[in-house]
Amino acid sequence: MSNITSIEPSGPKPRPWLSWELVIVYGFLIVTSLYFLFPLYIVVITSLKNLDQIRDGNIFFPGANPTFHAWYRAWFEVCTGLDCRGIHPNFLNSVIITVPSVLVSISVAITTGYALNNWPFRFSESFFTVLIIGSFVPYQVMLYPMVLLTKNMGIYSTLSAVIFVHTVFGLPILTLLFRNYFASLPVELFKAARVDGAGFWRILLQVFLPMSLPILAVAMILQVTGIWNDFLFGVVFAGPNNYPMTVKLNNIFTSTMGVKEYNVEMAATLLTGAVPLALYFFSGKYFVRGIAAGAVKG
């Protein structure tokens, strides 16, 4: 035992400090991070300058005495057309659209996903196929029929129309998401609950729902970011008085009256992106799973 020589392999195998693989991986990571972080940096420093500093200074360097004045203007004062209330009314619109759309679409989808997986009915297989197709149909195809439908329902050009459309379009992918999640749970759990006498709702609410927190988080992230960032449905269905934040932001950029206030535009951009940004920061690993799940959407 005692005459182990130094050349005898023992313990962890020595590895070179630097290898080609590492250089490539880290190189790629650093380049992509810069690609995304650099514009963000420009946006942030510009939003903290005043107009003189923007005109005279270098775009790449922060100005002296950073100020939130542009943020205030973006929130309360910036004009599009004759409306000079800033973007805060549209922030409210976005909230009013997002909260019910997310809650209703997730509640309905979790129930249908569970029913499809655990309570097969005569046409459940066909229904499932339709759902898969449904989640791949491009939204544009459905746009005009949806306009007609909401007009007939008498909600076109209101926030209700946007909520309705978001809820309906979210259902296929969410139902698939939940169905697949429930399919991954052991069937014996469902059987045990049935033997214990639990019915449809009790099994869903008392057995499955408490086990579904990870997938609920994923669905929540998918929906909140998707609906908050939506532009198309907002333009088409909300009507000029109810635009969500994204549409308002676009109008700020394109309105051509007076001097172009880059700092206010940047501040408005950051304010609009704040909700998804905060969600990305606070939901870490769930967000990654959400991306993976969203990849199915194509």
Place this chain on the structure above:
Amino acid sequence: MAQAQTSRPVHSVSIRGLAQSYGAVQVLKQLDLDIPDGEFLVLLGPSGCGKSTLLNCIAGLLEPTHGQVFIKGKNVTWEEPKDRGIGMVFQSYALYPQMTVERNLSFGLRVAGMAKEEIDKRVKRASEILQIGPLLDRKPMQLSGGQRQRVAIGRALVRDVDVFLFDEPLSNLDAKLRAELRVEIKRLHQRLGNTMIYVTHDQIEAMTLADRIAVMKGGSIQQLDSPMTIYNKPKNRYVAGFIGSPGMNFLKSEIEGAGAKAILKFGSGKISLKDYAPVAPLMPKQVAFGVRPEHIRINAGAEAGLSDSFDAVVDIVEPMGSDSLVWLNVANQTMSARVESSEQYKPGEKVKIRFRVGLASLFDEATGDRL
């Protein structure tokens, strides 16, 4: 299954013409089965033979394609699982992961709307019987496999069911724990006296636990008998091969002469069949001579009940501690013999073997049926 029609005692569980198909695949084929009150019945068979399907049909978790299920004389074919008086224990435990042990045990009782004091009383009794009292506040994640399975049994226990259904409850446990829990299940049965239907592919569990074993193959029951009858008088070669470890030895041989004059021709030698009790008078034909490892004696003298001796060569010796397995080459066929561990043999050694013919089995080489 003719005995079903003759007398009509109220059986705990009865099955009539039960069949289950998935598309064109028949998983259960017209099963009839009567289980008396308080019996421990084991359904034994290889994976995929339809054991779980049968159990799920009894539980009401699966609608049979044809046939009826009776529990306590009542036709429950269309009843919900909760209304059948059954409790079920699964291989994967199937405990509700977000609930404590106490909530797991009481879930079914709370669903039924039982009064709090009664629930507490029953949970207390079950946790005493299963010795899980100290675990009541834990979540399933914090329990070992054996503890989890105890809780799962407790879930059936608190509901005071007539029939316990077990679907391979010990298969996820390691060997030592499996042996322990096996004894506990047997003790539980002795204490409660409930009817229990127990699915397993493990022949040792079947032998040790069962009042009767139903050996299944491809969706039908091959033999339904007490463990000792199944072991000693298997109805066909399939049953014989499934029970016993290592399995029964089968020697290709031939019957010469009929009835009382029948003898077995094996290699160059002959075996007298005067000790063998045939099902029907023997006829000359190709047969498999089935003999269990413990019914082969090595280098034993002539003795009542033993056949003439045959030449064999020792191939491999496997010491088991309590006894040893000797693998032999006999007339170009391999067989195993179980011997006292004091008997020592070496590979390549030439030995003489004798068979205990009265405890052996003869199977028709063509049909596999016992002769």
